[in-house]
């Protein structure tokens with residue numbers, strides 16, 4: 001994407017020479033001949049950087065700078081100083097300009113300065129995003145009695161080395177709890193390694209978990225370190241443990257008993273010190289009855305069971321969660337904050353949420369992006385959540401008819417707000433859910449039908465949090 005540079009300078013000759021320099025370097029140039037005009041441009045289409053002349057008739061550069069800062073603190077401004085304004089340039093830096101350029105302008109200086117500033121800006125932005133993600137992503141929101149009981153158990157389990165088994169429906173927050181345990185354990189400084197036992201093809205899971213030596217099987221062109229080894233001195237999170245094959249179960253049991261692993265194709269054993277957290281949304285005892293899950297492995301893993309209750313058993317948490325996800329979405333996507341009116345909130349609290357918090361989160365995100373105005377009303381909700389349509393038998397994560405329609409056909413039911421990117425994502429998601437449904441959630445089949453590699457489809461499912469409903 002081209003960076004857009006706004007040049008505010010009253011001298012046409014300067015604007016013109018900057019335009020040539022910038023366009024030659026593939027920047028998009030926007031010119032303004034006065035402070036007023038420049039401010040209008042900034043409000044209309046936000047540039048990535050402003051080059052601002054200090055000495056201009058009417059509103060001078062310092063005043064424009066102050067106004068720009070008030071408009072948008074994060075917009076980088078580089079001052080252009082002429083003869084006799086160098087000391088002003090220094091003042092400008094104190095007032096928030098990021099750098100300055102002296103006249104006469106050298107094209108090299110201009111380019112180097114722009115590159116530096118934009119790079120710096122990018123890093124800052126990344127930092128902000130990371131911090132935001134770190135803080136809000138791992139926050140466990142809610143204080144219903146049911147959730148408080150979970151947090152109590154977490155507090156007791158975290159400081160120990162004991163194996164924890166997290167039980168609960170899809171989307172209730174098992175992974176979040178697993179990470180919280182790790183972050184509050186003495187191993188917090190070490191790695192948290194996650195293995196999704198359901199997503200890894202049967203024939204690869206052993207080499208994923210235990211690693212392999214180069215040449216140990218066809219396709220093993222490089223040595224691979226397994227997840228258990230990677231997690232040494234840290235925590236391994238065995239997610240969807242109910243989906244492991246009997247053979248893998250036997251090997252995992254051995255690692256847990258012996259605290260050592262063997263890479264495929266190697267006779268050497270390697271000591272590992274890992275804390276295990278396992279999770280499943282399946283009924284493992286039933287699996288044992290049916291002979292699909294090893295009882296001895298179950299007992300090994302089930303040292304501290306923590307049940308994370310479904311959202312419909314802790315509806316008191318819903319308003320807080322809605323606000324949390326609304327805030328997060330608006331921060332992440334640079335959207336205006338929106339409020340949910342009382343009736344909308346009531347409907348959200350009443351709904352069944354088969355997909356639990358993940359479904360709630362996706363619903364809130366979608367509403368934030370697709371609803372126009374600064375208030376989400378009950379009319380904006382998908383019919384089944386509103387309660388005036390027959391309950392869907394579809395997947396919980398599927399966009400509602402209204403928003404999916406808006407995403408694909410641009411219907412007027414919900415005005416797509418936000419950026420092109422958000423619109424594209426929403427459409428892509430709706431498309432994938434549709435195709436998955438048509439193919440009975442058979443991933444390989446769907447990947448084939450839509451002509452994309454299976455790995456890519458898995459990535460998309462992860463990215464959009466698409467999940468098949470268990471009883472759907």
Ligand SMILES: Nc1ncnc2c1ncn2[C@@H]1O[C@H](COP(=O)(O)OP(=O)(O)OP(=O)(O)O)[C@@H](O)[C@H]1O
Pocket residue numbers: 137139140141142168169170171172173174175176177280281321324357358361467
């Ligand atoms: N109490 C909570 N507060 C804030 N966010 C939460 C809470 N519980 C869950 N979430 C969020 O909901 C989403 C789903 O949670 P998570 O992935 O931990 O569920 P899960 O139980 O592991 O689901 P699955 O069984 O489908 O893997 C995540 O984005 C998570 O951050």
Ligand SMILES: [Mg+2]
Pocket residue numbers: 174175239
């Ligand atoms: Mg999970």
